[in-house]
Amino acid sequence: MKKKIIWSAVILLVTVPLLFFSVLFGLNWIKMQNPDYYYNTHWCYNRLMYINAGKEQYKVAKDLTNGVSVLWSDISPYVRTSDIYCLNEGTYTLGRIGESPACSLHGVYTNWKYNKK
Numbered sequence: 001m002k003k004k005i006i007w008s009a010v011i012l013l014v015t016v017p018l019l020f021f022s023v024l025f026g027l028n029w030i031k032m033q034n035p036d037y038y039y040n041t042h043w044c045y046n047r048l049m050y051i052n053a054g055k056e057q058y059k060v061a062k063d064l065t066n067g068v069s070v071l072w073s074d075i076s077p078y079v080r081t082s083d084i085y086c087l088n089e090g091t092y093t094l095g096r097i098g099e100s101p102a103c104s105l106h107g108v109y110t111n112w113k114y115n116k117k
Ligand SMILES: [Zn+2]
Pocket: 044, 086, 087, 088, 090, 103, 104, 105, 106, 107
């Protein structure tokens, strides 16, 4: 009886981590097959993050309320990098103050799911 319990514990201790790591490997395998896709989506996500942060800083600096429309020239002093563009040539929509910026290909900043090309 005791041997059976020990053996099932051993089997569990071997199979559960094995399953765990094979799933991890499987997920990375998918990423390895599409390096450009993952690089580009992360690039785009970071640019939307910069835009979002720039809008927030602009809002605080000018003491604005939500709903005020924003131009590129307004937020450009507050955006950290100058290379704000999508590698897949999507176009960015700034949105008003309080709204999230979006890429026409990669989606809205806050609803990011990495499932759009
Ligand atoms: Zn994009």
